[in-house]
Amino acid sequence: MTTSSGLTAPFALARFASDTGPVPGLVVGDRIRPLSSSELGAPSLNDFLAQGDAAWDRLAVLATTADGSTDASWVPLGSVTLLAPVEPRQVLQTGANYRTHVIDLVVAGRAKQDPRPIEELREWAADLMDRRAREGIPYFFIGLPACVVGADEILELPAYSDQHDWELELAVVIGAPAFRVAREDALEHVAGYTIVNDVTTRDLVFRQDMKDIGTDWYRAKNAPGFLPTGPFLVPARHVADPGTLHLTLTVNGETMQDAETSDLLFGIPALIAAASETMPLLPGDLLLTGSPAGNGVVHGRMLRDGDVMVGTIEGLGSQVVRTAAARVPA
CATH class of the missing domain: 1.10.12 (Lyase 2-enoyl-coa Hydratase; Chain  A, domain 2)
Structure with missing residues (x-):
């Protein structure tokens, strides 16, 4: 359970569990408050993201009450179970970037x-x-939205392989729909950014039965929970330059990935322009930008039962993911 946000932005969006289902929340520092549909100004999170700057302006006003002096609905962040902060209809992943x-x-x-x-x-x-x-x-492939989960959910490592690997990634969250947009206009379609660990089963990436088929991203990347996301969606207005962000991922305290987004081969405008050329990108969709050097395949060390991964991206907070071996059916 998250106890400290690590956020540097004035506020961010999150989603958390309640007795009635997922609830959108506004995060300021180490406090969170639920957001009603009237406060969002939209019937759903994706509808909110489609509204652009006006929607974020409304939340900025609510964020000023975070000290609790005028609004008792603020609670400690550690008192809730955070879910993925987005509900994407499409997940696009970028390879070799x-x-x-x-x-x-x-x-x-x-x-x-x-x-x-x-x-x-x-x-x-x-x-x-x-x-x-x-x-x-850019090289794209698609993931299953069903794999998008909150970081508080235990990552169960499937028993069919011992080659499960980590991939910390900066993820773009789409705001206004983007279809065949030019690079110079691409950032106008970004609602915000979040953290994703794009977990991959290495020995399933390439087909062994017929090598000419090539990659099998469905089997390698789409087991349940293989896209831990969040914990926060930080508005694009509070990320000054997504092309110079520092990323680190540790496993049990040992640094495995340590890079900057300046090492991207194709930056975010190029990715959005290229991805939107084929299919419209919709509000709330996730566009993963690729993973930097330092994956387990290079370190010669894959994920094991009981590992704790901490992925941090400058300005977006930290994501803590705990692993567990697959449960054996009774």
Whole structure:
């Protein structure tokens, strides 16, 4: 259960559990208050996100009562169970989008018969990534919204593999619908940002029965709970430059990922423009921007029963995810 927000923004959105179901909440520091549909000014969270700046202006006014002096509905953040702060209808994931990450994967996957020294292989991969950034296009695949859960939910590691890996990612939350938008207009369609751990089963990424088929993202990334999200949705207006954010992920206190979004091959405007070229992006949809270097496949260490992952993104707070081995049916 979250006890400290770690937020630097004046306020953020969250969702938490109640006896009547999920409730949207306004977070300021280490306090939260429920939001009614009349306070949201919309019948749903996604409808709220579609309204743009006017909607955030209303919440900014409510946030000024967080000290509790005039509004008794504020409660300690640690007294509630946080859920995912979004309800996406679509989840788009971006592959191979951090320069250093891809270079590390190329080296880690080096064929035994490859005669090149490691440094030569790294230089070759770096040149390839630089050319891709100049001339290529982003690589997208889709995830299941059903996998989006709150960080307070235990991540159960499926027993069919022991190769479950972490992938800390900055996620874009869509506000105004985006369809075939230009890069220069793309950020106008961003409602805010959140944290996602895009958990991946490494030995299922590539098909073994027919290698020419290629990747199998459905089996590798869509087990229950494989998209811990949140705990907060921070308004875009309070993230000065999403292209220079610092990200870290620790496992049991050991730093595994430590990077900045400046290492992205394709920045957020390029991702939104490219993704919206094919299909409209809807209010509340998640667009994951990719994972930086430092995944378990590079460290030679995958997730195990009882691990505690802490993913932190500058300005967005921290996400704590606890793992457990799969339960054996009675």
